[in-house]
Amino acid sequence: MNISFIGAGNVASSLGSLFTNxxxxxxxxTQNPNDSQLPVVDAISFGEVVCFAIPFSAMHDVLTANKEALKGKIVVDITNAINISDWSPLFLGEDSGGEQTARLLPESKVVKAFNTIFADVMKEDKQLFDGQKLTAFIASDDTEASATIKKLADDAGFNGFIVGGIKNSRNLEAIAQLNIAIAFGGGGTDAGFTYFQRKN
Structure with missing residues (x-):
């Protein structure tokens, strides 16, 4: 599958390497591409799946500027609403970044995913904890897009887990904020969440 990342920071490069592998x-x-990168519009054109791993504060302008190019695409919102200066949360009330992305892109297949996983554990040698895979939670109103991203998550070495509609972005973003709070409280970023579900 052809996958594009808008952004080339730690999350994009780490998750992208897992997909490549x-x-x-x-x-x-990126907005200012180097020799190994593409202009944003070209990257969007290339990807069947387009993953956004840019600061939350930039999402509105970037999505609005590229709304037409993103029509029909699976758009994965990996962002979290935080203050870049200190990683403190931006409280969105009864809303979420994922829902905002879905409203801005009504003709795209918007999925919230991978935002609960630190870049530090998006590495082949750090994905297992006592033999257990980290959970990649997935929220979308498009069931086919959810299934596609679950397969990508599984391919990348995570346990993809679909939690329902895009409204559940609120819960995924809260999980991410908890993850950040634990990390900054001394827990570090070599950590993550695994969801256990008894099948019988």
């Missing part, structure tokens, strides 16, 4: 083709788009 799983046999997918990954390209990166």
């Amino acid at each position: 799983a046999g997918h083709t990954v390209k990166y788009g």
